[in-house]
Amino acid sequence: MKHERNALEADAFPKLEQLCQRHGFQFQAIDLRWGVSTEAGLDHRTMRICFDELRRAQELSPRPNFLILLGNRYGWRPLPEEISVEEFHTLEHAAAQIPGSADKSAVAVLREWYREAWRPRTTPCR
Incomplete structure (x- = not known):
């Protein structure tokens, strides 16, 4: 593009x-x-x-005011800004099961990305 x-x-x-x-x-x-x-x-x-x-x-702006160019190329896809606590715990459990992650680095990365999620709460996590 x-x-x-x-x-x-x-x-x-x-x-x-x-x-x-x-x-x-x-x-x-x-x-x-x-x-x-x-x-x-x-x-x-x-x-x-x-x-x-x-x-x-x-x-x-008056219409039309938007043009999008889409390509058929693999690329970056953003992680969601927020996830529910339930989603976080599901991901956390899956990350802990990754072979070779005995040091729990996958869980640490997940906790850093969604740093508020692993604290007890009921609202969406950022």
């Missing part, structure tokens, strides 16, 4: 900017891949940030 994004930036976006200006509008391209800090990604907020940006664009 790199070539497609580059073509949009080099050819399509400038033309859309000119077209919008002629009709009294402003065109602004936003690539959601660029707007999420490493810190936000590590704190489970990637999807929330992207969806918030889409909502903001839909509230502020």
